[in-house]
Amino acid sequence: MTKVRNIAIIAHVDHGKTTLVDKILYHTEQMNDQKKLEGDLILDNNDLERERGITIVSKNVSVQYKGIKINIIDTPGHADFGGEVERVLNMADGVLLLVDAFEGPMPQTRYVLGKAIALGKKPILVINKVDKENCRPEEVMEDVFDLMFHLDANEDQLDFETVYGSAKNGWMGADWQKPADDVSYLLDTVINTIPEPQENQGTVQLQITSIDYSNYIGRIAIGRVTRGTIQPNSPVTLVKRDGSMVKSRVKDVFTFTGMAKEKASSVSSGDICAISGIENFDIGDTIADFENPEGLPPISIDEPTMSMLFTVNDSPFFGKEGKFVTSRHLRDRLYSETEKNLALKIEETSSPDSFKVYGRGVMHLSVLIETMRREGYELQVGKPIVLIKEIDGAKHEPIESLSIDSPQDVSGKIIELISQRKGDMLKMEPKGDLMHLEFEIPSRGIIGLRTLVMNVSAGEAIMAHRFVRYEKFKGEIPSRNKGTLIVLEAGTTIPYAMDKLQDRGRFFVGPGIDVYQGQIVGEHNRDNDLVVNVTKTKKLSNMRSSGADDKVKLAPPIDLSLEQFMEYIEDDEYLEITPESLRIRKIFLKEHERKKASNKAL
CATH class of the missing domain: 3.40.50.300 (P-loop containing nucleotide triphosphate hydrolases)
Incomplete structure (x- = not known):
């Protein structure tokens, strides 16, 4: 060895x-x-x-x-x-x-x-x-x-x-x-x-801990040989996580050399290797002896703490930018992701076009969405929802440990922001030129918090958080306190129209952008939604020349990342994701439909 x-x-x-x-x-x-x-x-x-x-x-x-x-x-x-x-x-x-x-x-x-x-x-x-x-x-x-x-x-x-x-x-x-x-x-x-791997006696055992894929040989199982020796072309038994067993055969065995994989004649216990030829395996399964198979205990995985609704894109701009737009495409892609992304779970909904996706947090879900986007998928997602558990008849919610290193002069504002979101401060100490703050805060309170902290600290704060435990529900947390600017009719955004609306709020889009009715193009200064006409052109009279408009000065649009958009949307909104664009829209695009829905909710 x-x-x-x-x-x-x-x-x-x-x-x-x-x-x-x-x-x-x-x-x-x-x-x-x-x-x-x-x-x-x-x-x-x-x-x-x-x-x-x-x-x-x-x-x-x-x-x-x-x-x-x-x-x-x-x-x-x-x-x-x-x-x-x-x-x-x-x-x-x-x-x-x-x-x-x-x-x-x-x-x-x-x-x-x-x-x-x-x-x-x-x-x-x-x-x-x-x-x-x-x-x-x-x-x-x-x-x-x-x-x-x-x-x-x-x-x-x-x-x-x-x-x-x-x-x-x-x-x-x-x-x-x-x-x-x-x-x-x-x-x-x-x-x-670091100790050498122990030489365990007994028949062959290898637990599959990750999956690679090659266009030539298909799925490749990667893991560490716990016992025995694995050789190419040897018959094995695949012990599934649920205890069932499938007879199979190893084709090639590879070891890692530098960044590459090299074919090996055998791999002994203690070494890490990649195996091709085995069908229908999942992470956590054990490759064991053909005649006397013994499975290893399945890997425990942290439970999801957040869910999001994934649905097909049904906006007026559907299919303009993406290659994969149908519910079948979306379904196949999500289920293929669960094979290697163990912390992800998919649940069917009553509608054939939408799926509930459970993950470990906004970052976990945003990486999946961004990957799909780059592969050419179009989809819409709803607001991230933190999972509430029922324990002993009472509602419990996930609590996270949050640490922020911020400039000392803004630490007071940050503490105020977090206490509004039901956060408790545990520690406050200087760290060089910065102030180190530690809190415990409900996971619900972290959604949308990063943008606020970055605004208050002019982008200088460093923020990190991790899940700790479930605790009793802390009560309502104030969500977004501003309304939105909603497009009245489809068309192209006109500088003249946008200039007249600058005192009403801030825009997410610039001039010359195609928009549709019900799309959200900005944030209103007040807490109510406002329907605006951003596609209105100026009526020309014989007294005014068309060139007199060139002096319009517009503030640059707010540029939000995918995660910031995911944290920004509310319950009655969708984030539309295509390979080239991110747009926010109301679920009901027409104003009378929105009024009808809000009356029903009352």
Whole structure:
């Protein structure tokens, strides 16, 4: 058996995890010079990950160092991808906890670290970005120790090694004030600290923890061999999560080398591999011995905390931009997503055109929507709804731990915003030039909060949150306090008409944009909805020239991201999503239909 170490990397969004893995690949010469010249982050290889600077899907990389194979698993840092994290940690024997030398451990880091400690994994602390001004590596190390203590780490886990460095500058060492030449100190620490996988006796067992896909060989199962040896063309039994068994056959077995997969003649217990040829498998199933199959316990997945209605696009602009527009397309795509996205659940509704989709949070659902959008789908979604549970006859709702680092002069306004949304403050302390605030707040209160916090802090606040537990329902939370500007008749937005309406509110669209009746084009200054005519042209008389209009000055439209739009809409509105546009509309496009519906609701 080749000597193997399996490590998962845990880090908060943007703390430098993917950059570090890139540097390890360069150092162990698993990377050719061509890639070096391109200078791109190799691991975050899908467009969404690169744009957002976050890891969404875990990835496997393997390097050879001093005759030992090190399998590195990159984990998502955001709590919304909890389903992904849980599975990944099952493949590792230890974790690299990567934290920023200024920010220290963040709520998302805490979430994944808690999972790793509960599973008994051995941690190594990597304090990154020590080249930053006003960094505080010693204090951060103390913070991490306190955090591990609070997470009930055992003595062996609390006795962790600490490595300091700057992934961006390509070094890791024992002392943050003495830069090293490369990342070899970190790799030596991994080999000396992380235990070798145990050699388990018995028949073959491998739990499928992630799924890859190839156009040539179809679905590929990825997992760690827990027992025995897997060889190509060997018969196996697939033990499903529900306990049923299916006879099958392994076609090819691949191991990871650098970023690539290579065919192997056999893979022994402790190593991570990819397998082709097996049909109809799901994440959590076990590939076991053909004659004496023994399944591994199924992976537990965090429950969804939020639901959204997904429906076909029935707006007047239906089918103009997308390739996939029917309910069959939408249905097939959503169900195919549940195969690899374990934390996602789909429920049929009474209407054949709409589906209830349950997920871990706005970020989790927005990544799915953005991916579908780029694949050419058109759809509409309703307002995100937090799931309320009935416990002992009383309503309970999900509560989240929220941390905000904001400029000190706006911290008072932020505290006021959060207390309006039933949040309780737990901690307030200075952190460098910023003020560090910690709260517990209902998940309902977080929907739409980011936009308000960013407006108050002029975009300077750093906000992170994670699910903690269910608590008794906290009562009503005020939602959006402004009404909307609704289009009266279809046409193209005219600068002259928009100029006359500027004192009524702010627009989401600019001039020269096609709009339809019932579409929402702006936010009203007051709390009621206002129907406006943005397509009205100026009547020309023989006294006025058409050129006199050119001096109209319009404020730039508000540019909202997909997540901000999802958080902005109300119960009687839909967000229309097409490959090129995001539009908000009223569910009932005609004014008399809206009045009828509101009278019914009363």
